[in-house]
Amino acid sequence: MSTRAVPAGDTGMLSVVGDYVRLTKPRVISLLLVTTAAAMFIAEAGMPDGWLLFWTLVGGYLAAGGAGAINHYIDRDIDQHMARTEERPVVSGRVSPARALVFGIALGALSAVVLVIAANALAAALALVGLALYVGLYTMWLKRTTFHNIVIGGSAGAVPPLVGWAAVTGGLNLQAWILFAIVFYWTPPHFWALALILKRDYAAAGVPMLPVVRGDAETKRQVLLWSVVMTAVSLLPVASGAASAFYFVSALVLGGIFCALSWLLWRGEGLAWTKATFHYSLLYLALLFVALAVDAASL
């Protein structure tokens, strides 16, 4: 096996670029963009214009990435106490707090420009509302003050489908808000499963996540209850007449698996079912939106 010598300047530049990309939280954003793209397919009842799709996703990435970078800036006092986040670029000193903040604001402004030009003012405004909710409502206020942080703060992560819908139609209707609600009610069971896994980190950082404040047993019970509510909400596209049998069966099967895993999480000891529920929750949201998009195209 051979290794290639890389000039120090190149690795330095790559490292800096990598740190700025990390500020945007690309792994989190990828799932948000799936919901944006799917919402565009659903709104169009088929394939949306390719350029509109591309630039809406770019604008969505910039807005969510800007929110992520500002989150890195604000949460640097918390992040240094958590094993999962102590190596983040700002905490580790590789990117200064001021630069992270300016980078985040710049990405947010750029997202508005991109979305106004490529889509419309409503899509741009919604992307900025999502950024403001994530930074102001979740990061600065609720995350630090109440165990309801994820329930209400989840509204920020539920905005991307609205951006996609608005980009295609120029407006919002009941179907768009149902897509918003699917992500909104998916967030608590998804994030509380993660919080159970990271409970010690959150406790060390003084973040009042539900497992820290109410304990594991109560959190597991809430994961199950909210999984059931989430499954109920996932049936509303059919109940409102906007989706057909294919999506109905998909939502029941996907939601049934989610509830079954949540039940096992609730009844079980250790973290095995918690991790399974968390990982499945990511797959669930992506598959549910794909099923909706396929269903909309075939109606």
Next chain:
Amino acid sequence: MSLRDLALVLAVALALPAVALIIRDAVAASDRGGRALDRAMHVVWTAVPVGLLVLLVVLAARA
């Protein structure tokens, strides 16, 4: 019964007991004491998702 009716009935049947338990938990938690403002916010944060759910179910049924 149409597929639409079935989905609505199922959604309500699933949500109703779960929401009832969530509200019961919230009421029990707000009785545990703490600052009046915290208790009030606790009620608000519980009412928002419950209210949104009721609104969406009603609108879906009327659509």
